[in-house]
Amino acid sequence: MLNLISTILECSRIFSLPMTIMSWLVIFTYSVFVSGHIKYGLAAFIGVCFAHLAANILDDYFDYKSLIKQVNFDKKEYLKNSQKTKCRYLVSGRVKPIEILAIALLYLIIAIILGVFLYLKCGVGVIYFSLIGGVIAILYSFLSRIRLSEIAVAIAYGPALFGGVYYVMTKTYSWDVIALSLPTMIMTVVLLYIHTVMDFYFDVNEGHKTLANNFKTPLEALKILKILLILAYLSVLPLCIFDILDWQVFFVYLTIPLAIDLYKSMKAFAENHESIPEYKWYHFPMENMMNAPSFMIRIYQSRNLMIYFALILCVAIILALG
Numbered sequence: 001m002l003n004l005i006s007t008i009l010e011c012s013r014i015f016s017l018p019m020t021i022m023s024w025l026v027i028f029t030y031s032v033f034v035s036g037h038i039k040y041g042l043a044a045f046i047g048v049c050f051a052h053l054a055a056n057i058l059d060d061y062f063d064y065k066s067l068i069k070q071v072n073f074d075k076k077e078y079l080k081n082s083q084k085t086k087c088r089y090l091v092s093g094r095v096k097p098i099e100i101l102a103i104a105l106l107y108l109i110i111a112i113i114l115g116v117f118l119y120l121k122c123g124v125g126v127i128y129f130s131l132i133g134g135v136i137a138i139l140y141s142f143l144s145r146i147r148l149s150e151i152a153v154a155i156a157y158g159p160a161l162f163g164g165v166y167y168v169m170t171k172t173y174s175w176d177v178i179a180l181s182l183p184t185m186i187m188t189v190v191l192l193y194i195h196t197v198m199d200f201y202f203d204v205n206e207g208h209k210t211l212a213n214n215f216k217t218p219l220e221a222l223k224i225l226k227i228l229l230i231l232a233y234l235s236v237l238p239l240c241i242f243d244i245l246d247w248q249v250f251f252v253y254l255t256i257p258l259a260i261d262l263y264k265s266m267k268a269f270a271e272n273h274e275s276i277p278e279y280k281w282y283h284f285p286m287e288n289m290m291n292a293p294s295f296m297i298r299i300y301q302s303r304n305l306m307i308y309f310a311l312i313l314c315v316a317i318i319l320a321l322g
Contacts, residue, residue: 008103011089013056015287015296018303019157019191020052021045022310023184027162028169029314030180033321036169040122044165047114048133054107055137061100062141064090067206108137122168129164136160145208153192158185176244183239183252183313186232187306193228194266194302197221198273198295219270222263229259232309248316255312258282258305265298277301 028041089095119126136143136156143152162181166174196203196212200221204213215221233256236249265277276294279286286300 007089007095010288010290011057011060011095011100011103012053012107013060014053015299016056016191016303017049017052018307019188020049020161022307023157023161023181023188024048024165026184026310026313026317027165027177027180029317030177030321031166031169033317034170036166038169040118040168041165043114043118044168047111047118048161048165050107050114051111051133051137054104054111055140057100057104057107058138059141059144060090061097061104063206064097066141066145067091118168122171125167125171125173126164129160129167132156132160133164144210147209147211147214149196150189150192150211153189154185157188158182176242179238179242179244182235183232184306184310186228186235187309190225190228190232190262191299191302191306193225194262194298197225197266198269198298217270219267222266222270225263225266229263233259236313245316246320248319249313251316252309252312255305255309258301258308262298262301262305265301269294269298 024045028036028045031041032038090097090100115126115130119130133156136152140149140152143149158181159178162177162185163173166172166177193212196210197218199208199210200213200218203210211224212218212221215223233253236252239245239249240247261282268275268277274294277283277297279297283297283301283304285304286297289296
C-alpha cells in the first residue's frame, strides 16, 4: 500500500505542489483580511491542488506519447540518463498509461466537484476562472512545445488562481489582486524556466520549442532567468506605491541572497551538467533526489526560494492589514 501511494505521489510530481500551496496562501491571507469566507477559500485550495496534480500527470502522459512516436527513441538509452526524471515511470513500464489517465481523471473529478460546489455557493465567476485553469491543465503539454509554457503558468498562477480564490471568498473581482499575484507568479515561472534550461538539449532532441532553447546554449538562456528574478523583486514596488500593502512588503528582499545563490547554481550547471551544489542549511527542505541530485537540487532551490518569498509576503500582508 505504501509503495502504491509513493508511486502515485511520484507520478503526480508532488514536490511541485508547494508552488500552488504558497500562491494560494498569499491570496487566501489577503482575502481573509477583507472579510472573505474562509470555508470557500479552503474548498478552492483543495480544488486547485488537485487540478495542479492532474496537469502534472497529463503533461507526463502526453510527453510519453510524443516520445514513443519518435523513430529513433531508445527506451534503454533514455533510462540511462539519471537527470531526466519526467516519464521515467511510464518509459520503464512501472506504471501503465491507462493507470496514469485514471489517476488524472480522478484528480479532475475531485476538482470539478469542488468547482460545482463553489459555483452554487459563489456565482458564475467560478466558471470563468475554472475554465481558464482547466484549459491550461489539459493543453499545457502542447503549449510547452511551442514556447508558451511560461505564459500558461503565468496565467494559471496569476490572474486565474489569485482572481479565482479572491472571487470565491469575496464574490467580487479586483485589479489589486492581479497586482498582488505578480511577485509569486514570477517566482513560479522561475521554477518552470530553470527546469527548461536544465532540459535544454533534451527538449531540442525531442522537438520541444521552449523559451530557453530559443537561445544557442543553456548559459545564454540564463539571461532570461536573471530578468525574471529582477522582475520578481521589482514587482513588489507597485503593491506599496498603489497602497495595496505597506512598506512591510520589502521584507521579501531578505530572500535576495537565495536568488543570487540560485543563479550561481544554474550558471554552474550550464557550464557542467554534472556539477552538484554544496548543500547548505538554507537550502532546506530537500527530499527525494530521484537519483538525479544535480537536477533535483536546483529544482528544490527554486521551489524553496518561492516558498520563503511567499511566506514573507504573507507576513507582510498580516502586518499591513491586520
